[in-house]
Amino acid sequence: MELDFRWEFVIVFVMYFYGVSSQSQCHLNISAPYVSHSPLVPCEFLPMDFLECSDPIDLRGNDTAREELKYGCSRWGGNRYEEVQMSAVNCTVLPNIECYGNRTFQKEGFPCIKYTGHYFTTTFLYSLLLGFLGMDRFCLGHTGTAVGKLLTVGGVGIWWVVDIILLATGNLMPEDGSNWMPYV
Template identity: 40%
Template sequence: MSLASFRRNLWSFLLLFSFLAALYRTLVAAEEADSCDNLRLGQYLCREPKIDDTTQEPENCRDAAARVECLPAPNVTCRLSNGTEFRFSGEEVGFYQTVPCRNVSGYSYKVAVALSLFLGWLGADRFYLGYPALGVLKFCTVGFCGIGTLLDFVLVATQTVGPSDGSDYIVDYYGARLSRLPVTRDTYRKPHLSL
């Protein structure tokens, strides 16, 4: 092997090595900038949802979920949904996050409780909630002689009985809302320690 062919092979090897090194740096840099959806807590701030005055739910509530804007912190670099890498200043929207909301259709909790308390013996609460047969039954029996009216008031006040269309009551967004915690087979039950 001559010196000229050795230099040519060395030159080809160095050129190939620098190309592979540049490719490796590009791939590592692309992996370092993770998706904006995968930022850690503290690297972003999500805005509060805009609340609709009539429904008392987030304005874009669809199928029990609403989207809110999330702003990555200043000097955070991440990939947007379209794949471009971006360095944020703290003012730009990086991604959207879903928050739970309730599907309402116009039945007010305050009105239902007031009707149940003052005109429940006439069945007005049941007519309002969309149960006309039960409303007629309560009207004809004068509220089941008081006991049924009291029981019905408790059911409406605890939100056990809701609108007939399956929607939720309109309750103030920052008001006293009841949320049920379901008990399933995965629920941990603390064993009772007997003395």
């Protein structure tokens, strides 16, 4: 009987000890050097699934500010990969994800592309069917030239054909500088 009491005491003591220690918060010493064989991964190496990143900063064409900050977008979009600017953004590790280092940091390699709901297929159909009324230019946000196209009935047909060619070659884009939505 006495042996059972000792084991119960040991079990209760161990449960109490581990119960209290599991509720305490573990604070990492960030100034300590990183140990490569530890179970924690540096926060910068986490995949995007574990990060929440902000949108790139719009510098509104100010290339000087981009050179000073070393990040941000002075222009948006582009038709080819080489034309698209890349920027760094601020990323924060999601809650309950453990990693080593600062939980908020800058991550490189985000494209300066924004989408505002302009579909190429829809705009091209507007241009083919109602382009003589300027519907394609209204759709893209070119309001001034759209009114001119409407009043001249597509520039007596010439402006209408020119806009179809400009759309097909990628030279007529949305006014706000956004890219076409990638899917129809």
